Structure formats: C-alpha cells, structure tokens
Amino acid sequence: MVLVVGVIHGNEHDGLAILDDLRTMALPDGYDLWLLPAINPDGLANDVRGNGNQVDLNRNFPHDWTAIARPGEWQYSGSGPASEPETQAFMAFALQIHPTLTLWYHQDAHTVGPTTGRDGPLRQRYAQLTGLDYVSVTGGKYTGVAATWVRKKVPEAMSFIIELGATLTAEQARVHADAVVEIMQMIPNV
Numbered sequence: 001m002v003l004v005v006g007v008i009h010g011n012e013h014d015g016l017a018i019l020d021d022l023r024t025m026a027l028p029d030g031y032d033l034w035l036l037p038a039i040n041p042d043g044l045a046n047d048v049r050g051n052g053n054q055v056d057l058n059r060n061f062p063h064d065w066t067a068i069a070r071p072g073e074w075q076y077s078g079s080g081p082a083s084e085p086e087t088q089a090f091m092a093f094a095l096q097i098h099p100t101l102t103l104w105y106h107q108d109a110h111t112v113g114p115t116t117g118r119d120g121p122l123r124q125r126y127a128q129l130t131g132l133d134y135v136s137v138t139g140g141k142y143t144g145v146a147a148t149w150v151r152k153k154v155p156e157a158m159s160f161i162i163e164l165g166a167t168l169t170a171e172q173a174r175v176h177a178d179a180v181v182e183i184m185q186m187i188p189n190v
C-alpha cells in the first residue's frame, strides 16, 4: 500500500497536480494507492507554510522533536511534540492503514535525498525518472519531520520527501505520476 501526501507546507502545493493525475491512472493489479491531497488545509487555503496556529507541521512530529523558533517564525515547531491536530490526525491515519511507502511533496529544492536505507533504490529511481537531482538538502536543522516519523514509527514503512522545483508543468506532473506508479512496483504490496 502506497500513500502520497500532496501538501504539508501550505505554500508548496504543486504536488496536487500529481495527485490529480494519479487519481485517474490505471494501477498495476493488486496495488492500493491512498491519495491525501493536504494534511495542512489551513496553510493551503492561505498559501502559507504553517498551519492555522503558525506551526511548521514538518517540525511538529514527535520523532526527534525539538523546540524551534516562535509563533510566526517559519520553522516554529509548536508548543510540544505532536501538539497540532493535523499532526495527530495524520499519525492516527498512518498507524491505521500502515502504508508500505509514503511519499511527501515539497518545494522547491528540486531534489530527492539519497539514503543508505532500504528505500534508497526507490529514491534513486524516482530521481532518475523525473530528472530531479539526487542529493541531500543541506543547511537546515531537520527535526520533527513527518517523513522521518513514518519511517521510524510505522512498522516496515518506507517514506521519503520529493522536493519539486519552483514550478511544475502539466507535462512534468504526468512524469511524476508515472514515476510513482513505477516505483510502487519495486516494493511488495503488503
């Protein structure tokens, strides 16, 4: 089972076009695909990074949570681990459906970060298929990250971030949707 999250940072929403394509595509036999357009509906509606409480949800997850910044600052991590209702709702959902692979769209670093973990080949293949770079994003402190929480806390789960570029054409969205369908066939559908 594969889960694709379109938006966690509300001002990084080009991934929604990829989910729109995936919604109408034929899937390989026996594979289940969950499409979750946005876990940050308020941020998406307001075209801002954080949620309605100005919390950066991608710093709010309870794996390796650290207090960062203050309300209104761009990486504000919230008043505590999983303090936000969006974080709690996603955690409950993921622990209920147990996705084998979770993909998270962000912008605009134009890369997929390498790993020595078992999702490494999927990340590399995704970057190859879409023309994204295959290098780590550096320069920040990344704690309380949703993708990492899934990897650590959902049994047997793979999970990684796809950093799109600053823009995404309709043609590129389709290339990404095709890449999702291709890499899902690299994993057993459990």
Ligand SMILES: [Zn+2]
Residues within 6 Å of the ligand: 009, 012, 105, 106, 107
């Ligand atoms: Zn982001």
